[in-house]
Amino acid sequence: MTSLDTPVGLLLVNLGTPDAPDPPSVRRYLAQFLSDPRVVDLPRPLWLPILYGIVLNTRPKKSAQAYQSIWNHDIGEGPLKTITRRQAERLAARKFDGKAPVIVDYALRYGSPSIASQIEALMAKGCERIALLPLYPQYAASTNASVADAAFAALMRMRRQPALRIGAPYYDDPAYIDALAAGVRRGLAALDFEPEVVLASFHGLPQAQVDRGDPYRQHCEETWRLLGAALGMAEDRLRLSFQSRFGPAKWIGPYTSDVVAELAESGVKRLAIVAPGFSADCLETIEELGVEIRELFLEKGGEKFARLPCLNDSDEGVALIETLARREIAGWV
Numbered sequence: 001m002t003s004l005d006t007p008v009g010l011l012l013v014n015l016g017t018p019d020a021p022d023p024p025s026v027r028r029y030l031a032q033f034l035s036d037p038r039v040v041d042l043p044r045p046l047w048l049p050i051l052y053g054i055v056l057n058t059r060p061k062k063s064a065q066a067y068q069s070i071w072n073h074d075i076g077e078g079p080l081k082t083i084t085r086r087q088a089e090r091l092a093a094r095k096f097d098g099k100a101p102v103i104v105d106y107a108l109r110y111g112s113p114s115i116a117s118q119i120e121a122l123m124a125k126g127c128e129r130i131a132l133l134p135l136y137p138q139y140a141a142s143t144n145a146s147v148a149d150a151a152f153a154a155l156m157r158m159r160r161q162p163a164l165r166i167g168a169p170y171y172d173d174p175a176y177i178d179a180l181a182a183g184v185r186r187g188l189a190a191l192d193f194e195p196e197v198v199l200a201s202f203h204g205l206p207q208a209q210v211d212r213g214d215p216y217r218q219h220c221e222e223t224w225r226l227l228g229a230a231l232g233m234a235e236d237r238l239r240l241s242f243q244s245r246f247g248p249a250k251w252i253g254p255y256t257s258d259v260v261a262e263l264a265e266s267g268v269k270r271l272a273i274v275a276p277g278f279s280a281d282c283l284e285t286i287e288e289l290g291v292e293i294r295e296l297f298l299e300k301g302g303e304k305f306a307r308l309p310c311l312n313d314s315d316e317g318v319a320l321i322e323t324l325a326r327r328e329i330a331g332w333v
């Protein structure tokens with residue numbers, strides 16, 4: 001056995017979710033998430049008193065109710081965790097065999113299983129080479145860079161470090177665009193109505209982070225443009241918006257809530273929403289889009305509303321992750 005035969009670790013990484021849908025668990029989760037300087041990049045002496053004095057005393061109760069409503073109570077976890085685990089399980093069933101075996105698992109940036117604990121678990125299984133696949137198609141420092149920070153923070157504590165690779169964003173990758181287009185086509189075909197407009201809603205970002213050079217908005221716009229071209233939908237049929245605004249600062253727009261209200265008020269009766277930036281359904285898609293945004297559309301005069309599922313662990317979703325994974329471990333297996 002040479003070092004080239006040792007197992008290669010492959011970790012799918014997504015954002016994370018609380019351990020339970022109750023206020024103390026959500027508080028712990030939000031404390032970890034929102035104290036990450038990649039997420040809220042205000043000076044610590046300014047932000048931490050706001051976080052601990054206001055946000056963590058008010059938001060956990062409200063968010064816990066929202067998590068309650070989407071929770072997979074039978075297995076005791078949030079949908080993002082369930083879906084990410086299934087993506088890893090389905091990926092592990094694919095044949096990666098070459099010189100070296102591949103061990104597939106998943107990690108969550110916030111909550112558990114953590115990136116550090118999963119890197120350590122792979123090393124305990126003999127992995128000296130580990131590839132991380134952040135499941136964020138569009139690059140943002142708050143997501144992608146934060147995954148890299150957590151991985152390297154884990155490595156900083158090690159004498160003997162594994163070799164590490166971290167997957168690139170894939171916002172314009174034909175494999176991603178094709179998978180999205182197939183998902184949208186299938187989603188639309190399953191509806192009992194034909195939407196006049198399909199809205200592509202991406203998670204937002206503070207405008208200040210974009211102004212400081214984050215390419216996130218440009219990546220989202222490119223995904224939207226390519227998806228429209230793949231589906232043969234013009235800009236007024238496939239619209240673009242940004243959701244999940246957090247805090248009082250300006251976020252990138254147009255906001256999903258504004259676009260949906262404006263569409264309904266201008267006489268659009270049938271609307272479908274897809275969330276191409278989320279690789280797994282989660283609070284932001286199931287509850288925010290599927291419940292809050294649906295209610296808004298109907299309140300403002302809309303009649304038919306559908307939320308299309310994310311790629312999740314669908315055949316297209318797993319085939320996409322496999323393509324990205326093979327690229328990342330090329331030369332190692």
Ligand SMILES: C=CC1=C(C)c2cc3[nH]c(cc4nc(cc5[nH]c(cc1n2)c(C)c5CCC(=O)O)C(CCC(=O)O)=C4C)c(C)c3C=C
Nearest residue numbers: 015016017018039063080140142143203246277282283284
């Ligand atoms: C898809 C990419 C994401 C980016 C970019 C992103 C940036 C970002 N998010 C917040 C604040 C919150 N986000 C929350 C939930 C959440 N965010 C993403 C993804 C991105 N966030 C996902 C997948 C989820 C859902 C997690 C789940 O458990 O299902 C939340 C928590 C929920 C709540 O309390 O409402 C907050 C808060 C900021 C500030 C930010 C960029 C600066």
Ligand SMILES: [Fe+2]
Nearest residue numbers: 015203244284
């Ligand atoms: Fe978020």
Ligand SMILES: [Fe+2]
Nearest residue numbers: 244283284288
């Ligand atoms: Fe939200």
